[in-house]
Amino acid sequence: MSNTLRKEINTGAEEHDGETENNVKKPKKPKKRLFSQKQKDMASGYLFISPFYLLFAVFGVFPILFSFYLAFFRWDGLGEMEFVGLNNFNIIFNDPLFWKSLYNTIIIGLMGTAPQLIAALLLAFALNSVLIKYKSVFRLAVFLPYVTSIVAVAIIFSVIFSNQESGLVNSFLGVFGIDPITWTRSEWGAKVAISAMIFWRWVGYNTIIYLAGMQAIPNDLYEAAKIDGATLRQQIWHITIPMLKPFIIFTVFTATIGALQIFAEPHIFQGRGGRPEGISIVLYLYREAFGSNFFGTASATAIVLFFIIIVFSAANLLLVNRIGRSGKVGEK
Amino acid sequence: MSSEKKKLRSAKLFIYTSLILVGLASLFPFYWMFVMATNPNNLINRNPPVMTPGTEMFSNFQKVLDSIPFFQAMLNSLIVTTSITFGVLILCSLAGFAFAKLHFPGRTILFVFILGTMMIPPQLGLIPTYFIITELGWLSDLRAVIVPGLMNAFGIFWMRQYISSSVPDELIEAARIDGCSNFRIYWNIIVPVILPAFATLGIIVFMAIWGDYLWPLVVLQDQSTHTIQVALRSLMDDRVRDYGMILSGTFWATVPLIVVFLLFNRLFIKSITDGAVKS
Incomplete structure (x- = not known):
């Protein structure tokens, strides 16, 4: 690599007398060039960034604008498009299944992420403890589920939570005399199974992120706190948590947005069309579009989802800010 | 005591x-x-x-092979994932270089725009994109997944940050004095320096694309073009489920990733945390 570079420098620098070992020669006045450096930078700058904008024009801007447009039309994908005003929104807002999908998404999101993030925080504390050896082994073990694809996780857990009496969870419950549960068809069974998938796959990922945050906290802070007589609990509340704030914000954000976009888990667990116990907003959208060919109502759903994500992100931001403020003492 | x-x-x-x-x-x-x-x-x-x-072990896997084109699907996934990963690395590092080191009018606003696109949920444009793909005649064609996948705002952001902090301006100035074109500078100076960033971004993109499900499910309708994720799901279609077969397919589709992960686990974990933490 460096050879080609040198060669290039050699050929490109006729005005130098061969001796190019030293790049920081006093700059000679460059020969008159066709284009100034400024023009060249402009040309290559725009050229280098253009692929993104071209792709985004075709697969980003246009589809997004067209989604907003399509939300006001009735269209089956083949025939004429018919302007229907706000009717598509009317239809989905009057569809109990839409509300059910919204409710499911929020409940499953809460059940799958809130306990998971707390567990990840506790795990990170444990892994960060000075008392522990073999940290990298434990770290590897909890991170391994993340390497498994979401589809694989959904399939594994579909079998673990199978409706049969011989299913793993059902036979385990049977030991305690609990009757087998039809997981895919029960209101809470489906939600528990789907939340378990989310929990298992992501807890290690979030643990590793918190751990990285904890390891970045300078030890002096703890030393100083200890000298001042702070207990372990005080250290956690006033040093660790406030210092972890950016990491907590990141994980809460990604977890929330990810939870609102859940699709593969219910789609695989309950079959292609979904079922009311587990259907999510994205699955509802998918079903409207590619199951029923109602592309207008599906686009309306996409737009509602977009605004829901904005609202949740804003709410998150407010909430996390407040949490940070209560830990003022540790903040600099 | x-x-x-x-x-x-x-x-x-x-x-x-x-x-x-x-x-x-x-x-x-x-x-x-x-x-x-x-x-x-x-x-x-x-x-x-x-x-x-x-x-x-073998008879269950044989049933998988009878039910889905397992190796074809793994190959499809591999083609899609490696094309996107390499494409993204090149396009994003070029754009990152431009945003970090070249001066051109509108640079800041164009970069902020790219950051803004990261906020948009991918489902928002799902349906029209499906019709664009139909118009292009790319249904059941791997290009339907590869080409839109090359658009990666996070990658540009990541590369820009890495290049502005790891390549000193003096190095670029010196190369210029010696008559290097901007592309020469990219290829001979930037690329060797940012190899670690390639590894990080490469792993992040590879993982995301390998596991992608909704979009391939929508556009890769023909069984011969299924990626492994789409193919695995179709194992669940039988009315009477053969769990031995289903989990055999899932197991053998997961093993290669786990092997790669165990071989490079430090780099892997570091990449995933860096990608998360530094943004």
Whole structure:
């Protein structure tokens, strides 16, 4: 690599007398060039960034604008498009299944992420403890589920939570005399199974992120706190948590947005069309579009989802800010 | 002093026990997947279910091969994932270089725009994109996944940050004085310096694309073009589910990734945390 570079420098620098070992020669006045450096930078700058904008024009801007447009039309994908005003929104807002999908998404999101993030925080504390050896082994073990694809996780857990009496969870419950549960068809069974998938796959990922945050906290802070007589609990509340704030914000954000976009888990667990116990907003959208060919109502759903994500992100931001403020003492 | 020691020891014991339990819970589904993948159905459907590996490893996998084009689907996934990963690395590092080191009008606003696109949920444009792909005649064609996948705002952001902090301006100035074109500078100076960033971004993109499900499911309708994720799901279609077969397919689709992960686990974990933490 460096050879080609040198060669290039050699050929490109006729005005130098061969001796190019030293790049920081006093700059000679460059020969008159066709284009100034400024023009060249402009040309290559725009050229280098253009692929993104071209792709985004075709697969980003246009589809997004067209989604907003399509939300006001009735269209089956083949025939004429018919302007229907706000009717598509009317239809989905009057569809109990839409509300059910919204409710499911929020409940499953809460059940799958809130306990998971707390567990990840506790795990990170444990892994960060000075008392522990073999940290990298434990770290590897909890991170391994993340390497498994979401589809694989959904399939594994579909079998673990199978409706049969011989299913793993059902036979385990049977030991305690609990009757087998039809997981895919029960209101809470489906939600528990789907939340378990989310929990298992992501807890290690979030643990590793918190751990990285904890390891970045300078030890002096703890030393100083200890000298001042702070207990372990005080250290956690006033040093660790406030210092972890950016990491907590990141994980809460990604977890929330990810939870609102859940699709593969219910789609695989309950079959292609979904079922009311587990259907999510994205699955509802998918079903409207590619199951029923109602592309207008599906686009309306996409737009509602977009605004829901904005609202949740804003709410998150407010909430996390407040949490940070209560830990003022540790903040600099 | 001794009571202090005792307390410390019990704390240690408590942490170890919890960590071991968590570790087992984390690993158990893998073990159990292997147990199912190697057992015949009569043992799988027994109550209580079988808990030790069986002898049906090959016959279960043979049933997978009879049911889905397993190797074709793995190959499709590999083609899609490697094309996107390499494409993204090149396009994003070029754009990152431009945003970090070249001066051109509108640079800041164009970069902020790219950051803004990261906020948009991918489902928002899903339906129109599907019709664009139909118009292009790319339904059931791997290009339907590859081409839109080359658009990666996070990658540009990541590369820009890395290049502006790791390549000193003096180096670029010196190369210019020696008459290097901007592309020469990119190829001979920037690329060698940012190889670690390639590794990080490459792993992040590879993982995301390998696991992608909704979009391939929508556009890759023909079975011969299924990626492995789409193909695995179709194992669940039979009315009477053959769990041995289903988990055999899932197991063998997961093993290659786990092997790669175990070989490079430090780089892997570091990449995933860096990608998360630094943004």
